[in-house]
Amino acid sequence: MLTWSSIAQEVPLLSNISSRNNISLNGKWNYIVDPLENGYFDYRLMPFETNGFFENKTFKASELQEYNFATSATMNIPSDWNTKDEKLFFYEGTVWFKKDFKYTKSNNTKGILYFGAINYDAKVYVNGKFVGSHVGGYTPFNFDVTDVLVDGNNFVVVKVDNKRHKDNVPTVNMDWWNYGGITRDVVLSQVPETYIEDYLVQIDKNEKGIVSGWIKLNSTVANQKLTLQIPELKIKKEVITDSNGMAYFKVKAKPILWMPQSPKLYDVTFSKSDENVTDKIGFRTIETKGKEIWLNGKKVFLRGISIHEEAPFRQGRAWSKEDAVTLLTWAKELGCNYVRLAHYPHNETMVREAERMGLMVWSEVPVYWTISWTNTDTYKNAERQLHDMIYRDKNRCAVVIWSIANETPHGNDRDMFLSKLAKYAREQDNTRLISMAMEVTKSPNNVNRLEDNMNQYVDIVSFNQYLGWYRGTNESCKLMQWDIPYNKPVIISEFGGGALQGLHGDKTERWTEEYQEELYKQNTEMFARIDGLAGVSPWILVDFRSPRRQLPGIQDFFNRKGLISDSGIKKKAFYVMKDWYDKKKEEYK
Known part of the structure; x- marks a missing residue:
């Protein structure tokens, strides 16, 4: 709890x-x-x-x-x-x-x-x-x-x-x-005065055919009668609060499981004599077996895309249902079954719409780049944000991964900070997978070896790599080999390169759509040589504003790595990724 x-x-x-x-x-x-x-x-x-x-x-x-x-x-x-x-x-x-x-x-x-x-x-x-x-x-x-x-x-x-x-x-x-x-x-x-503050409903992790959970009041009031109802499953369960204002339940049920191709959600009601709280909740299992990710007992490949919480077309912070539907519809058109919501918890509407549309979610806290690793208050801040992210979305079955960091530099202080965060995340929720976006930066003799002490604390080994953009050329992908010495699934949490939509030229010319298109071709061909690859989430769905990106006439304060322009136009690389995902979809039928 x-x-x-x-x-x-x-x-x-x-x-x-x-x-x-x-x-x-x-x-x-x-x-x-x-x-x-x-x-x-x-x-x-x-x-x-x-x-x-x-x-x-x-x-x-x-x-x-x-x-x-x-x-x-x-x-x-x-x-x-x-x-x-x-x-x-x-x-x-x-x-x-x-x-x-x-x-x-x-x-x-x-x-x-x-x-x-x-x-x-x-x-x-x-x-x-x-x-x-x-x-x-x-x-x-x-x-x-x-x-x-x-x-x-x-x-x-x-x-x-x-x-x-x-x-x-x-x-x-x-x-x-x-x-x-x-x-x-x-x-x-x-x-x-006494209200239903919080609740949890999910498939029991230890008992097959059981839906379990709890309902919590805001006060430590005992002997209050509460009711859980899931009409479609013929569940109506009355429970009584204990001295902590908590009521626990276990009921027999065989719900239809939520999955991307059929995102089933059930109407659920929590009630007391003077209050009703309704929700739509789905049920699914997520686990790893060796180097594979299993959803509902079946191996799955995460066909993803990274997304910033930036409004399509108008820019600015996204917050509305319309913003969410536009962004997630583009992800579905790309062939995604998963979205990485980076680099911070997105708004609740975004998560709920992803769930409704059949998209698994990676949710992340903004422990980004070089945090003050030894500052006690900084850790408390990060832990609080992690707590709040999990607290809000624990009933969203679409969320399958809690991510605790992105591209952090190796070191003992960082390892201590992140290992505490990972342990805390697992204490708060042991039903989802833990990951973080590591990075690969060295390639002696064209061999990338991923080494990160955090490997022991995560369920999925995820990393960002930018061959063809920040390292080497697109041709470098043809020679690159990968050594990932962990018996865990691998997700490439970021890869990609920039292109100004509408700028065309030779495939060796930076910032052209043709260069970005070639980068995606070479990278996706290289992925076949990565043992244990269980998913990818290219960077990024849509061009987004960044004060770091100032190149006049090209960036103009936009990160141009989007597969879609800031005005909503798909670039050539979008279709390379879509074709690759179409093949993956057939492979994992």
Whole structure:
């Protein structure tokens, strides 16, 4: 069972927020850009206690007025400020947001203020009172704000700071845009005083023909009657909570298993006398046997693609169902049965749509490149993000891999940091596979040997390699041999190269579609020589914004490794990969 450590006034996450009784706070929010944080610190750099932008002050004509939410510009939330305000395209710092809303208080009801994600450091105020803070840009959090809500008019103010710092997760150096803002849904959820906080339903790992799990209340209330219903399986199970507010169950069942070609989901209801929570849940098994991955007792090859959470066509942070469906439809057109959602937990809608569409998911935390390995707070931050990722998506059968890192440099401090993360992930969930994106950088005598001390902590040995782009030429692939000395499945978590869509030339000319096309041809031919290869996820589905990629007329602040352009046009390499996947699909029928 997932554990929880109380942090300030934050309360454990409301699982499956979309099924709750919610008041949406999406829409227009007033905002104030505050690069010097004048709304938080006085001129001696001391934090304000009873003054500042977190108030909803109405100014009199005789008063000094240097800020005013009421006359400030508005921004649609969810969104990122980089693409909503052209003056903020490169901005990293603090922006204040404010939203007015109406609320009717009622007895025996709590108000839980839920944020899908804020990047990166958030401080939240309701009706002028500080209710809590959260650090981390890609996971949800919520506060119990019952005691600060009033009947009638209310307001919420959020201080958002996306400045990068060395000890953050991710750290200062990264290869994607640092989109700032309130980037996912905001809702005020109305729940009973004692409510269903969390639950788990899955095929029992140890007993065949059994569905097991638990239901958790927010309070340590014993002898509460709860009901689990899965009508299609003719399951109606009543359970009683123990002194911890937990109720466990085991029921006989033979569900149709979820699989990419037939992504079966069941309607599931958890209820008590004054509350119903509904979900759609699928059942499947995932395991490794030697160098193979087995889904539902059958060997499977993961035909994948890596995806950033960047909106198709318009760019900016993706968050909507429409964004998810567009990106995942392109993945399906490529022939994928799996997506690597890099390099951080994507929004819940993305994971649920992947599940609905029959795509297995690799989900990752942003332990990326060179983290502050010896900093205790950095580790705690990474562990918290890992916890929250697993906590939110533990009932999503599409998620088959938890990834704990990407392209991290070898060393004792790194090994200690990552081994602790791997062990923690397995404590939280022992039903999925653990992996991380290692890297291969050396090739003496045209032999790549993968050596990484983390091999003992993962179920799948995954690595990134860029033959033909950062190493050698496309012709190098013809000579390359591979030595991977571990009896575990292998996934190439990244490979690829850049191309500007519409730029054509000889296949030896960098940045042309023909060069990228040749790179994919040579790499996919080379894959036949990799023993134990069980999947690939090329980098990347769509061109995405990155401040590292500045080459004028070619990159223009886009990473151009996408198989699809930022305007949605498929490049020639897309069809090379599609043909290869079509053959793999036939091979693994």
